[in-house]
Amino acid sequence: MTTEQPLAFRVRHVSCERGDNLVLDDVSLDVKLGQILALVGPNGAGKSTLLSTMSGDLRPTAGAVELNGSAIENYSAKQLARERAVLLQANTVSFAFSVQDVVHMGRTPWMKTSDEETDARLCEQAMRDADVEHLAHRSFQALSGGEKARSSLARVLAQDTPIVLLDEPTASLDLRHQEDVMVVARRLADAGRAVVVVLHDLSLAAAWADEVVILAEGRLVHHGPPQDVITAQTVRSVYGIDVHVLTDPSGRLVVVPERA
Amino acid sequence: MPSGHTKLTQRRMIVLVVALLLTFAGAIASAMAGQLPASWTEVIGTVLHSAGFNTGWRPNDELIEQTLLQIRFPRVAMSLLVGAALAIAGAVMQSIFGNPLAEPGVVGVSSGAALGAALAIAIGMTTFGGWSIAVMAFLGGFLSTVLVYATARSQGRTEVVTLLLTGIAINAFAGAGLALMMFSGGAAAREQIVFWQLGSINGSRWSEVFIVLVLTVPAMVWVSLMARQYDVLALGERSAAHLGLNVERLRVISIVLVALLTAAGVAFVGIIAFVGLVVPHVIRMLLGPGHRWLLPLSALMGALLLVWADLFARTILDGSDLPIGMLTSLIGGPFFFYLVRSARSRAGGWA
Numbered sequence: 001m002t003t004e005q006p007l008a009f010r011v012r013h014v015s016c017e018r019g020d021n022l023v024l025d026d027v028s029l030d031v032k033l034g035q036i037l038a039l040v041g042p043n044g045a046g047k048s049t050l051l052s053t054m055s056g057d058l059r060p061t062a063g064a065v066e067l068n069g070s071a072i073e074n075y076s077a078k079q080l081a082r083e084r085a086v087l088l089q090a091n092t093v094s095f096a097f098s099v100q101d102v103v104h105m106g107r108t109p110w111m112k113t114s115d116e117e118t119d120a121r122l123c124e125q126a127m128r129d130a131d132v133e134h135l136a137h138r139s140f141q142a143l144s145g146g147e148k149a150r151s152s153l154a155r156v157l158a159q160d161t162p163i164v165l166l167d168e169p170t171a172s173l174d175l176r177h178q179e180d181v182m183v184v185a186r187r188l189a190d191a192g193r194a195v196v197v198v199l200h201d202l203s204l205a206a207a208w209a210d211e212v213v214i215l216a217e218g219r220l221v222h223h224g225p226p227q228d229v230i231t232a233q234t235v236r237s238v239y240g241i242d243v244h245v246l247t248d249p250s251g252r253l254v255v256v257p258e259r260a
Numbered sequence: 261m262p263s264g265h266t267k268l269t270q271r272r273m274i275v276l277v278v279a280l281l282l283t284f285a286g287a288i289a290s291a292m293a294g295q296l297p298a299s300w301t302e303v304i305g306t307v308l309h310s311a312g313f314n315t316g317w318r319p320n321d322e323l324i325e326q327t328l329l330q331i332r333f334p335r336v337a338m339s340l341l342v343g344a345a346l347a348i349a350g351a352v353m354q355s356i357f358g359n360p361l362a363e364p365g366v367v368g369v370s371s372g373a374a375l376g377a378a379l380a381i382a383i384g385m386t387t388f389g390g391w392s393i394a395v396m397a398f399l400g401g402f403l404s405t406v407l408v409y410a411t412a413r414s415q416g417r418t419e420v421v422t423l424l425l426t427g428i429a430i431n432a433f434a435g436a437g438l439a440l441m442m443f444s445g446g447a448a449a450r451e452q453i454v455f456w457q458l459g460s461i462n463g464s465r466w467s468e469v470f471i472v473l474v475l476t477v478p479a480m481v482w483v484s485l486m487a488r489q490y491d492v493l494a495l496g497e498r499s500a501a502h503l504g505l506n507v508e509r510l511r512v513i514s515i516v517l518v519a520l521l522t523a524a525g526v527a528f529v530g531i532i533a534f535v536g537l538v539v540p541h542v543i544r545m546l547l548g549p550g551h552r553w554l555l556p557l558s559a560l561m562g563a564l565l566l567v568w569a570d571l572f573a574r575t576i577l578d579g580s581d582l583p584i585g586m587l588t589s590l591i592g593g594p595f596f597f598y599l600v601r602s603a604r605s606r607a608g609g610w611a
Contacts, residue, residue, distance in 0.1 A: 055502065057498065057501070057502075077501060077504050077505065077506055078504040079504075080502075080504065081502060081503050081504030082504070084502075085502065086498075086499070086502040088496075088498060088499060091495075091496075091499070092496055093494050093495060093496075094355075094358040094359070094360075094493075094494040094495075094496075095354075095360065095494050095544065095549035096544065096548065096549050097491070097494055097548075097549050097550075098548075101491070101548075101549075101550065102495070105491060105492050105495060105503065106503070108488070108492050108503040108504060108505070109503055109504040111488075152499075155495075159503070
């Protein structure tokens, strides 16, 4: 199999069982560097589970995940931390650490190889990108849900890895910050990094992703560029709802439910 | 912000210097007080003399010098060591439980250790010579830490309510075990076990101080060296692991060290609760949650607290030596109550 872009992940026939449930069922896909891949699908479709297998948290019951061409289980925790950063859905911090402290924790994997100046520069950049500079000295625990999500995103960006995995980074964000996050994701991809992002908003996925993967009941049902994958038909078959897929003035797709 | 940064550095220095001075003053005051009062010059003179420097401050009265060397100094040293060990153990425990209410006394590690120690006393165990009680206390403390840890945690965090309930269960069990030991043991063993439950630094000997020193100082240094890892662990275990932290290893090492730090104290002075709760809390309020300062300063402030508490315990009532464990619980109990209340209102901590 040859592709023009180097691969970040090669996922082959991955299945995951939880109890008696097959949460992922024979999923295969490639994740290319320099692209945004959006994972979409109804609740419980296995998006987060797929992301967990790519982050190395979860070992699939069957199949294999390769990171940069070698099996992901061969990486140590430290090596993985230098390859991929992960933003989880829920982010909590146990004690009253400031946002700045939390973002600086993102530099942990580079402690022995990086200098203070680089750390400070990357953390500042990350906080600017996630728009949390003004929260730097606030306690993370005292923030609103959206502010927590953005601060955690800043931590992930500060980790400065070639691969970035984001599990619903836009879930608790207002309209502007949703766009901001995707702009940052776009910039990362344009700089040659791989971004895998779980999204619920199909319009957001259609507007920003290079490739979209639709999961349903643990299976990969569609995979391709947004205009091929996000159609009224696929959305109806996967989500069971009729939608209009429109084109906005910039030529991007917009998905809205058909309303009586 | 550079200004905020220097302010914090300044505050750290102030806290450090004040704590050092107060600890020093407390140690001297504690050595001075007793049936045979000594002056501060005599105390310092005796210390200097033992270190090989002869000064005019060395006591003229042989009896005073012997009292200081044989009775007061080991007692002061023990209170400093045990206070430091308990406070830092509390801070570590809070970090691995992700919960500011975790404390060796509250969750039952201390009573587990006391049960182990009581068992050693009741059956007159001498398998490990002078270390027998310490070894059994460690085993008891270790088992209860593992038990609490295994039952009370879910997804890297501990809910307040589960933690407390687990503590109740372990404390109840250990209490019954202690009662059984008292019931079945001889009169001498019974008296010794009662002393454990109350906690007292009275009668500490150099040989015991030495054991506690050997056990706690390396453990305290070790946990302090892992400070950065404890910081990252505050993100929750999954995110910490994503940052390359070997969470499992950190946990196992920490549990062993917490058990060691707690048991070393409990084996010789009995149960002294709440030190590990109050001290780290105060330091977080003063200096923030970063473990690079929290851990060493917890040790220092724990030493400070216990040396003064011990002085207080044996001077507040004329001619009687109050059990220090009773005293710390008297103060720590209400404080704990306050913490529970604030945890509940802050984070909906009962969930």
